[in-house]
Amino acid sequence: MSNKVKITSSHWVLIVALLAAAYACFLLVEPYINSIVMAFIISLLMFPIHQWLEKKLPNHNNLASLLSCVILTFIIVIPLLIVFSAIVQQGSVFSQNTYNWVTHGGIQAVFEHPLVVKGLALANKYLPFDEINPQEIAQRVATLATSFGSNLVGISAKILGDATNFLVSFFLMLFVLFFLLRDHDKLISAMRHILPFSRSQEDKLLEEIEKVSKSAVMGSFLTAIAQGLAGGFGMWLAGFPGLFWGTMMGFASFIPVVGTALIWIPAAIYLFLIGDTTWAIFLAVWSIAIVGSIDNLLRPFLMQGSAGMNTLMIFFSLLGGLQLFGxxxxxxxxxxxxxTIVLFNMYEEEFQNFLDQQDRS
Structure with a gap:
């Protein structure tokens, strides 16, 4: 018996109506799509823990899913609150210390450094700009240091003001995560039934989605955490507020090409100019050898299972994704x-005879 289905006009009407209805549903959930996607990805990461809870609590799927969500809440929310409070405290102290350093002649000593004097002289002579006045720069740095503290407080207040939106998104993600964990088998079965692929193709597609989702989270966020910890430790040894600048380096690691150098290069230059040459060299070597190697070794290692993508493809997928979606x-x-790669491989397998024939013609 043939398995082929003859497509009639009524089928096309049904397909068009289904696509229109699916698009309408997408418009309804679009404001919450990030929460839904994150719930899906976190469900993949949490599933081993959830399976363990299910074994300990047989015939209590709701309770197991609820406990998984509670565990996730403690893993994410409590560390975030601790880090946020420490960032505000250390950032305020740093801004006050910077202001005191500027007003007590610290920046003036920097401008009197022989290398800085020569650099400013060359800049004033050859660059097509207005003359660089050290006194004006010192005044601007003092103003910036003063405003940094108030800006930090303002940013903190804004973050606290947006806490409601964050909580809504977070609990929406937990709500979706609860059902994804509880009904995992049913959802997979329904997806397999709907997809017009063979079982082997479905296995390949679902396996790759799971693998890439995990590797993307591990590759990006674990690398940022590792670089933040290593960078913060190095900054702390060099005399800077470790938690504050470690967090800043963690965020900076998401910036393509520049990365953590956005933080440690100015810090090393500052140490060199104030006479702490040993610590400046230490910070530079530490950041290049330790912090930089984390990005060069850990990220590709964690993302090596991404559908056979090479380093160049991973780089552009991260860069383009950051540009397009944030x-x-x-x-x-x-x-x-x-x-896309998995679908292309499926296309190649499905039309292999035709493609081979085209190659021979």
């Missing part, structure tokens, strides 16, 4: 690339 694009970008 921070969440660090996950979306590799996912889009990986699914």
């Amino acid at each position: 921070l969440i694009g660090l996950i979306y970008g590799p996912l889009v690339f990986a699914i």
Whole structure:
């Protein structure tokens, strides 16, 4: 008996109506799509813990899913609150110390450094700008240091003011995560039934989505955490507020090409100019050898299972995802690339005879 289905006009009407209805549903959930996607990805990461809870609590799927969500809440929310409070405290202290350093002649001593004097002289002589006046720069740095503290307080207040939106998104993600964990088998079965692929193709597609989702999270966020910890430790040894600048280096690691150098290069230059040459060299060597190697070794290692993507493809998937979707694009970008590669491989297998014939013609 043939398995082929004859497509009639009524089928086309049904397909068009289904696509229109699906698009309408997408418009309804679009404002919450990031929460839904993050719930899906976190469900993949949490599933081993959830499976362990299910074994300990047989016939209590609701309770197991609820406990998984509670565990996730403690893993994410409590560390975030601790880090946020420490950032505000250390950032305020840093801004006050910077202001005191500027007003007590610290920046003037920097401008009197022989290398700085020569650099300013060359800049004033050859660059097509107005003359660089050290006194004006010192005044601007003092103003910036003064405003930094108030800006930090303002940013903190804004973050606290947006806490409601964050909580809504977070609890929406937990709500979706609860059902994804509880009904995991049913959802997978329904997806397999709907997809017009063979079982082997479905296995390949679903396996690659799971693999890339995990590797994107591990590759981006674990690398940022590792670089933040290593960078913060180095900054702390060099005399800077470790937690504050470690967090800043963690965020900076998401910036393509520049990365953590955005933080440690100015810090090393500052140490060199104030006479702490040993610590300046230490910070530079530490940042290049330790912090930089984390990005060069750990990220590719964690993302090596991304659908056979090479380093160049991973780089552009991260860069393009960040540009198109923002921070969440660090996950979306590799996912889009990986699914495209899997679908291309499926296309190649499905039309292999035709493609081979075309090659021979």
